[in-house]
Amino acid sequence: MxxxxxxxxxxxxxxxxxxxxxxxxxxxGGDVAILPQHIDYAASLATGEARVTxxxxxxxxxxxxxGILHVASDNVQVITRHFSWKE
Amino acid sequence: xxxxxxxxxxLRIRSVESTMQITKAMQLVASSKLRGARARMEASRPYxxxxxxxxWDIALHNTGAESHYxxxxxxxxxxxxxxxxxxxxxxxYNANMFKRIEWDSRDANCCVIPIGRxxxxxxxxxxxxxxxxxxxxxxxxxxxxxxxxxxxLDAYDNGEYEEIVLAYTSFVxxxxxxxxxxxxxxxxAHDAPERTNKQMLCEPDADALLKEFLPQYLAGxxxxxxxxxxxxxxxxxxxxxxxxxxxxxEMIEDLSLRYNRARQSSITQELTEIVAGAEH
Numbered sequence: 535m536x537x538x539x540x541x542x543x544x545x546x547x548x549x550x551x552x553x554x555x556x557x558x559x560x561x562x563g564g565d566v567a568i569l570p571q572h573i574d575y576a577a578s579l580a581t582g583e584a585r586v587t588x589x590x591x592x593x594x595x596x597x598x599x600x601g602i603l604h605v606a607s608d609n610v611q612v613i614t615r616h617f618s619w620k621e
Numbered sequence: 622x623x624x625x626x627x628x629x630x631x632l633r634i635r636s637v638e639s640t641m642q643i644t645k646a647m648q649l650v651a652s653s654k655l656r657g658a659r660a661r662m663e664a665s666r667p668y669x670x671x672x673x674x675x676x677w678d679i680a681l682h683n684t685g686a687e688s689h690y691x692x693x694x695x696x697x698x699x700x701x702x703x704x705x706x707x708x709x710x711x712x713x714y715n716a717n718m719f720k721r722i723e724w725d726s727r728d729a730n731c732c733v734i735p736i737g738r739x740x741x742x743x744x745x746x747x748x749x750x751x752x753x754x755x756x757x758x759x760x761x762x763x764x765x766x767x768x769x770x771x772x773x774l775d776a777y778d779n780g781e782y783e784e785i786v787l788a789y790t791s792f793v794x795x796x797x798x799x800x801x802x803x804x805x806x807x808x809x810a811h812d813a814p815e816r817t818n819k820q821m822l823c824e825p826d827a828d829a830l831l832k833e834f835l836p837q838y839l840a841g842x843x844x845x846x847x848x849x850x851x852x853x854x855x856x857x858x859x860x861x862x863x864x865x866x867x868x869x870x871e872m873i874e875d876l877s878l879r880y881n882r883a884r885q886s887s888i889t890q891e892l893t894e895i896v897a898g899a900e901h
Contacts, residue, residue, distance in 0.1 A: 547664035
């Protein structure tokens with residue numbers, strides 16, 4: 535199964551750096567889900583929820599605050615000011 | 622005579638001992654602060670790497686490539702964000718930074734944003750225009766960095782200066798720290814990825830993205846540089862205080878030797894006097 539490599543960083547540290555099935559974030563234009571083989575993409579992020587589907591199908595919820603989403607050949611980067619997992 | 626010098630030596634030993642206690646304590650404090658500072662520094666590094674790449678990808682994308690964020694202009698005014706120490710007694714940590722900037726800033730009119738008490742003191746003493754200042758590097762918040770980032774970005778957009786440089790000290794190891802001058806705007810061409818013809822989709826568009834993200838990017842960079850510098854400062858202080866403690870130890874050894882010699886010679890003299898008195 536194809537996977538994306540997801541990195542989530544804030545100035546205070548790295549919060550996720552592993553493969554994922556998909557990631558869903560809220561951009562300033564609305565919710566966006568990134569799946570494998572997405573076109574190279576950049577969008578500004580709003581404050582809202584992010585959902586990460588891990589390779590085993592487990593979905594994790596988190597809060598993000600601004601920043602940008604950057605996709606370059608299946609490397610997905612969420613660069614945000616604040617990040618915290620819901621659990 | 623011997624007695625007076627014995628007293629002098631004793632006094633000196635005592636004063637060196639108390640100095641040694643202070644340097645020893647400072648070394649311990651620096652060591653423990655260094656531990657925390659290093660962890661924070663390590664944590665802040667990935668952001669730099671990831672954000673740098675992303676911002677270049679966006680900047681090089683269509684219209685962004687011609688923007689004044691990318692194309693260098695002739696530099697008449699330069700703004701330095703100088704991160705130095707909060708305190709002295711850290712070897713040449715502060716002096717190195719100021720010397721490097723003085724050398725680098727010969728070709729343009731400069732203004733500074735000093736971060737850290739030592740930087741603030743240095744530049745206000747020299748009459749360099751200060752835009753805004755931050756008293757403490759330790760515990761510098763992201764919010765404060767964002768404030769500075771926004772401020773320099775606005776001034777840059779208004780054409781008040783043509784270049785913004787971040788001056789900080791990079792932690793290599795406990796024994797080595799390097800002063801670094803990192804161009805913030807226009808974006809550092811060293812970080813630029815190779816140009817490809819790959820299409821990238823930007824939402825809303827590259828310019829808007831750049832406007833939105835640049836302040837955060839600058840804030841992140843300043844924050845990371847502050848973490849790096851703070852770790853460097855603690856390391857520099859630790860090493861400086863370590864050698865000061867060692868020097869004090871050597872001095873005490875030397876002085877005790879002299880003290881013992883003086884004591885011995887005074888005893889010898891007394892004995893000679895007694896013996897000489899008994900013979901008469």
